Amino acid sequence: MRPLRPGDPPSVGSYEITGFLGEGGQGSVYLGVSPSGERVAIKLLHARFAGDATEVRRFRREAEAARRVAEFCTARVLEVGTVHDQPYIVGEYVDGPSLQHHVTTEGPVRGPALMRLAVTTATALVAIHGAGVVHRDFKPSNVLLGPDGPRVIDFGIARALDASHSMTTGIVGTPAFMAPEQFLGEAAPASDVFAWAGTMVFAATGRAAFGVGALPVVMHRILNLDPDLSKVPGELAPLLWACLSKDARRRPTAEQLVRDLIRAGTTAPAAQTPPPVPLRPSPHPAGGPAGRPREGPAGHPAGGPAGGTAGGTAGGTAGGTEPPPPVAATTPLRRVRKALIPIGAAVTTLAVTAAIWLVRQADQPGGTGGTAASAAPSPAAFGAAVENVANPSTKTGGTLRVVSASTLESTDPGNMYAPHSLNMVRLYGRSLTMFKPVPGAAGTQIVPDLAESLGVPSDGGKTWTYKLRDGLKYQDGSPILAKDVKHAVLRSMDPDFANGSAHLDLLLDLPTGYQGAYKSPRVSTDAAVETPDDRTIIFRLKAPYSTFDQVVQLPETVPVPATKDTGARYGKSVLASGPYRLESVTDNKVVLARNEHWSAATDPNRRPLPDSYELEYGVPPEDADRRLRDGTADVGPSVAGDDVPGLLADPALKARADAPVTTGVRLLAINPEIPPFDRPDCRRAVVQALDLSALRLAYGVGQAPVPTSLLPPTISGRRHADPDLHPEGDPRAARQSLVRCGQPNGFKAKYVHRDLPAEARAAEAVQKALAEVGIDVSLERVPIAEFHEKKGGSPDYLKEHGTGLIAKGWSPDWPDPESFLSLVADSRQINEESYSINVSVRVRSIDDLIDQARKELNGSERAELWSRVERSLADEHVLVPMAWQVPLLLRGRNAANVHVSPVYGDYDLLTMGVS
Incomplete structure (x- = not known):
């Protein structure tokens, strides 16, 4: 407390002011005494927050809501009023420093004290949200360390200040601790959970989760980058990852958070627990639809351009030594599965080759989950592109050259499923949603692409509605319409399309026996896919499926106008919706050039750097390796096992190598x-x-x-x-x-x-x-x-x-957990008489948990259900x-802005450039 300053009021309402406690962006805080002699804290809000009488009444109504909050773990609100049209709030006085002051002067909170702080403040959020109040400005200075424990203060004030635009002069909240949606003028209980997590990171480390700096810099980090949790204790880190999800729907509620904290506090972390990653929902529907067999032809490399094993592939040399078996062994199976695949039967397996793990060598730098603008390793360093961007660049121009030992599967978005195809197609085709093209854990986040937002579920998750962004165009300048997405989905179901997935076929409530737009042209499909207007598309499913957003990121939703569809020949003349277009396609080479009608204003995810791409397939491994090493290629196959020692012995090559953990x-x-x-x-x-x-x-x-x-x-x-x-x-x-x-x-x-x-x-x-x-x-x-x-x-x-x-x-x-667990853990997927992926899990309680998880729309509850499945197994x-499984990848000498995609287990073609 400090003496009163000239101009400070001697009293506010019936409260005598005895000292000055501090001042912030909202107002001045005074120590006062009530008529009964009780010490109180009085926040007198700045005069600029006073508007006309209507606005003041609105402020008081909103602030009064804070008085409903239960008193445990919070400093109770005693009175809300105005003096000379200047709003004030009187609260309980807590005799103790703020968390901000404590950490700044005494250092981070450690051990049991940190867990007690986390539980107590999360419990305060439960009380605040239970009263229908959103704090909106949860931060270290609003947590007071009183003699009887931590207390949260100022709840409801930010909401009151945001009651109308005329009562605020800027962003309501403290930017370093604000959730992404708050920068867009939106706030909800999930926003407080995000801010709580940021506050706990500060308490545990003394640093803000997204660093400090000018407002635009901090906003950019919060909106696009991973938080820095490198110094957070292991028992807290997974919960903080979940709470700091960019998508508010993926964060736990305050009640769930308290339960998880109690559980974490009673379970010691394993000595080798892997680093946590943000929660994200999962893709397979009830009954477990699966894509086409991903084992390539009997173990033939089916990985991305670098031959790695990613996104369900069983191929990819991945640094191994086993030769691929004859192609003919499973080629017929791949063509039959599209039409005959039983619900949930997939043939996805791991690559048949070994890999060399090199990421965590003691003599090399390790990542902390950062991204492009994080404190990244040097442009040329081993492992620099695993969780960060190596050789970051915004330079445009040039040609990016890709050489792959894999054969070219297809350029038709409706007839592809190999990871190298899915990596490529995003250059010229846009789906309704996509995985965020950033390194590290944030790259597993699903974001809108053609759609202006993620899907809106209804009917318990059986119906999903998407609205296309305004102003979308094809390469010829014609508009992209919702009916084009519908046609793309239906054409992909043709039995002659041997390569695409069966997810949508099995999920959608289509008429029995439907065989796609070509073979069933007169069959009405409006009950399954409806387009009430040019920008709206509605999907209706056979059963609730909580993570349909993951399914519509598949290239089956890349739009195809019916008038431009040439059937099996469409792969040669795809009408591009992405930043590039197909300039030429042969059996083993694809050349892409810029699409002049693509607009960055309609595409927040892509920032195309090269002027063109040249992608060659079926390149002999030794030739591809030579070109990658000498700099005449920028992306190539993973390093064969026999070549690993020689590569690591060459410092220049080693500095261009990465060894990401894949999903295998x-x-x-x-x-x-x-x-x-x-x-x-x-x-x-x-x-x-x-x-x-x-x-x-x-x-x-x-x-x-x-x-x-x-x-x-x-x-x-x-x-x-x-x-x-x-x-x-x-x-x-x-x-x-x-x-x-x-x-x-x-x-x-x-x-x-x-x-x-x-x-x-x-x-x-x-x-x-x-x-x-x-x-x-x-x-x-x-x-x-x-x-x-x-x-x-x-x-x-x-x-x-x-x-x-x-x-x-x-x-x-x-x-994600559902994609991994649904086929290997569901006993109903066991086919006793023929091929089964699951041959050992026959537990009814696990089946029940799987069913619950597939239907659960709440992201945190769903994640907990999948965690229970894993524990039960x-x-x-x-x-x-x-x-x-880990491949060893090599970046080309001229490759710029390079990072590994956690989805494809290979370098992300969408973000690369050339130096």
Whole structure:
């Protein structure tokens, strides 16, 4: 407290003013005394907030709402009034410093005190929101550290100030702690959750989550970049990631936040818990529709231009050594699955090759989840493009050259699904939504593209409505219309389109037997897809599906005018909606040039740099590698395993290399139908005995962190650290589990795997680890062509031959828990007589959780349900991670503005330039 200044009032209403406490952007704060002698804090708002009588009454009405807030954890509001038309609020006086002052003078809050602060302030938000009040200015200076605990103050004042435009002269709130939507004049309880998380970051680290600086700089970071949580304790970091989501719908409510904080406070974080990533919803619908088989032709590289394994591909050399099997082995399967694929049956698996983990080498810089404008590594540094932008640039012009060992799948947006195609198509085609083209965890966020906002669900999630942005045009200057999106969706369902996904086919409430726009032209589809006007498109689903936004990012929603559709030949003459157009297309080369009718005003996600792209496919790996190294190509295949040592020995090449963790996982399925694996403790003994360090060496991911959870860290959401997973195994615990399951001397078991060098090495590592605890494992090595359908994916075969251990690989269509878990964990996806992805998970309670998650529209509740699925799988010991997959990528010498896409596991073509 300081003495009163000249001009300070001696009293406000019935309260005597005894001292001056401080001043801010809203007004002056005084210490006062009530008529009964109670000390109070009086905020006298600046005269500029006083308008006419109507506005003052509106202010008082809004501020009075704050008086309904329950008193625990908050400084209660005692009175709201005006003096000389100047509004004031009288509140309880809290005798203690602000959190801002404490951290500035004493340093960050540590240990249990930090968790108590988090729980108490989150509880205050529960009370504030429960009274129908939005704080709007939650920040460290509005948290007072009183003698009886933290108290939140000033709730409701920002809302009162924002009651009308005439009563405010600028942004209401403190920019460093404001949610993205507040810069657009919107605020809700979720905005307070965002600000709370920023306040906790400041409390824990002494720094703002998005740094400091001029208002435009801070706004840019909040709107576009990742927060810096590098110094936040592990038990808090996952919750803060969720609360700092750019999308308000993805943040937990205050009530959910308190529950998660209590849970986090009672669970010690695992020593090797992977870094958290923001929560984001998940894509597969009820019943688990799946895309076309993503294993390429029987393991042929189907990755992005760099050959990596991403977004559900099973291909990509990924630094491995196994040669691809004959193409003919699964080509017929890929063509049949479109029409005959059962609901939820997918053929997505991991790449059949090994990779070298190099990201976290001790002698190299590590990322902290930053993005382009973060404190990035130097332009030329190992790993610089994994979570940041390497060689950042805004220079336009030049030609970006891509060389790929993969064959060109298609240029038709309705007939593609390989990651390298999905990476390419965004250059000339725009879907309703898209994954944000930024590095790190923020790149898993879904954002509007053609649509002006994410979908608006109704009917419990069975109906989704999108409105196109105004002013959209094709390359010929004609307008993009909602009916063009509808036609694009329907044409993609033609059975002759062998490559696209089956998501929309299985989700939409289409007439029975519908076969697409060409073969069923007279069939009415308005019940499934309706376009009431030129800008509105409405999708109606067979069942509620909470994350339909993830489905409509697929290129099936890239618009196609019916009058320009040439059917199977359309890939040669696609009418571009993106910043580039197809200039020429041959069997193995695509050339793109700028689309003069694309407008940046209608596209907030793309900032095209090159004048043109040249993409070559089917390039011999040795030729592609040579061109990438000598600088005549900018993007190329991942580095083959035999070439890794030589590349790392060359400092210039190593400085251009990146090794991102992908979504791929090597798995061990433990079949509970085979005795003694029908006993949980016998299954648990296997999990505890696994030597994960030996397994990562067997798979060729040497320095990678061993898996601590079923889902890798690149999958959005909170990860469950399985306590039974140990880097070197835990033989003692495994033997104790064997005693509990009635097998103290061990038992015999059969293990089946593909005839691939890495899988053979891994099988031997499993065999050795289990032998140490008395489990005698016999190995069956099966040719790739027959593994999935005849043996390793056939429940009947496994049961008939008593095979209890099955080597599996899996990578989701895109990085979220539903896409990963729905097909490997749902017992209803098991096809007893033919190929199944899931051969070991038969738990009804997990099925029920999956159903709930698919219907749950609240992002935080949905994320918790998927987390429960992951925990349940760990408790059942039926599906175990053995290794996370990592490719080694090389940036071209002239490549600029480069970052890895967490969706495609490869360099993002959409943001690159040339220096």
